[in-house]
Amino acid sequence: MAARSKARKRALQILFEADQRGAKPHEVLADWARLATTDERQPPVSEFSRRLVEGYAERAERIDELLAQYTVGWPLDRMPVVDRNILRLSAYELIWEDETPDAVVLDEAVQLAREFSTEESPGFVNGLLGRLKDLKPTLRR
Secondary structure, eight states: OOHHHHHHHHHHHHHHHHHHHTOOHHHHHHHHHHHHHHOTTSOOOOHHHHHHHHHHHHTHHHHHHHHHHHOSSOOGGGSOHHHHHHHHHHHHHHHHOTTSOHHHHHHHHHHHHHHHSOTTHHHHHHHHHHHHHHHHHHHOO
């Protein structure tokens, strides 16, 4: 598995844990980084994972607003937790990380949904992120 794919998976795990615990992503990120220094079984948190988590955390309100606005019939709190966090992570990367091609972001998000969520999730994730990709020039603020 490519380094960036592993980093996205790690960032997803951190956002998922933060969501489940009701904690701030920065706190969980710090916990994971600290654990990596004290337990050799725990791999370090990569710079890219850190950038994704911090990027989402800085824009969490705006990203959740966009997801709620463009998700038809699925309020954020009713969405599967994994899907919600794949979308959060991927929306951040799609809209604010210019070095990653849009097609890569969508493909990686769909792969995460296939690996960690329901049969319907890859199509749902792809559809919503595709909509955000089309609107990308108007969404940054």
